[in-house]
Amino acid sequence: LKALRRDPEVPDIDLLITAAELKSSFKATKETTASSPSGRHYGHYKAAMNSPKLMEIHTDMINLTLENEHAPPRWLRATQIPIEKLPGNPRVDKLRTLQLLEGDMQRMMQIIWARRMVWNAEDKKQLMDNQMGSRKGKSALSAVLFKRLSYDIIRQRREAAAVFNNDASGCYDRMIPSIAMMACRALGLPRKAARLKLRILQKMRYFVKTAYGLSTDSNTNEISILLGTMQGSTAPPAIWLAVCNVILKALEGKAPGLVFTIADGSLRHHRTGEAFVDDTDLWVNAHALGDS
Numbered sequence: 001l002k003a004l005r006r007d008p009e010v011p012d013i014d015l016l017i018t019a020a021e022l023k024s025s026f027k028a029t030k031e032t033t034a035s036s037p038s039g040r041h042y043g044h045y046k047a048a049m050n051s052p053k054l055m056e057i058h059t060d061m062i063n064l065t066l067e068n069e070h071a072p073p074r075w076l077r078a079t080q081i082p083i084e085k086l087p088g089n090p091r092v093d094k095l096r097t098l099q100l101l102e103g104d105m106q107r108m109m110q111i112i113w114a115r116r117m118v119w120n121a122e123d124k125k126q127l128m129d130n131q132m133g134s135r136k137g138k139s140a141l142s143a144v145l146f147k148r149l150s151y152d153i154i155r156q157r158r159e160a161a162a163v164f165n166n167d168a169s170g171c172y173d174r175m176i177p178s179i180a181m182m183a184c185r186a187l188g189l190p191r192k193a194a195r196l197k198l199r200i201l202q203k204m205r206y207f208v209k210t211a212y213g214l215s216t217d218s219n220t221n222e223i224s225i226l227l228g229t230m231q232g233s234t235a236p237p238a239i240w241l242a243v244c245n246v247i248l249k250a251l252e253g254k255a256p257g258l259v260f261t262i263a264d265g266s267l268r269h270h271r272t273g274e275a276f277v278d279d280t281d282l283w284v285n286a287h288a289l290g291d292s
Contacts, residue, residue: 004183012189023049036103117187
């Protein structure tokens with residue numbers, strides 16, 4: 001709970017989206033991107049970019065949705081498409097389920113969560129340095145370098161140490177929405193946006209599409225609890241970043257971690273681990289245990 005608290009220096013992000021921002025987001029999206037169960041293809045939005053009046057109408061609709069915390073009915077329908085993680089292997093436990101959502105809702109989530117919330121967290125230095133995923137200027141190679149150097153130092157010093165390599169299975173699909181939104185609130189997400197997201201998840205109707213067509217029946221959180229924040233949309237990477245940030249913060253104060261010092265003791269390095277999205281290495285060595 002302590003890790004979920006918001007720093008008083010972190011302000012709420014602005015929820016007002018401008019027509020220029022929305023146009024820029026649509027422009028960066030490929031027209032061939034699958035979306036919109038309602039039939040509003042990205043081609044419609046790209047055509048609307050040529051009309052300032054149409055872009056203003058689309059922008060006003062999104063801003064009204066955020067202000068009133070009420071999603072239009074077409075935003076509450078998702079088409080689920082199972083994708084083979086391993087080509088040629090259709091086993092149910094080896095499928096990745098992606099959601100096709102409305103294009104304008106996707107752009108809204110990209111602007112609010114993936115851009116403004118993450119940028120606000122970076123600006124206020126709220127993100128843990130050992131999370132390398134879903135962040136500008138960081139990559140998987142950064143985590144690999146930390147790991148390789150740690151192995152080398154441990155071997156050279158002949159020091160007792162242990163590492164736990166963890167790959168969270170289906171992290172985007174198993175986040176608890178209410179706790180995930182609390183984590184986002186800690187990074188500056190306003191209450192209105194968090195409540196809108198939770199209401200969309202609660203009322204969303206999920207249809208399944210396969211080679212045999214689209215299912216006539218659907219499932220929803222109003223029937224049975226479905227976790228996750230809709231993998232395949234633009235928000236989950238930023239939401240998982242917020243959730244993982246809480247986990248890493250909590251771990252920082254509880255786990256001994258890894259400690260290296262140079263011979264004269266003037267320089268000390270300490271960390272509990274490194275992560276790239278949901279792939280995490282957690283460390284402990286004898287030096288850290290001695291300090292604790």
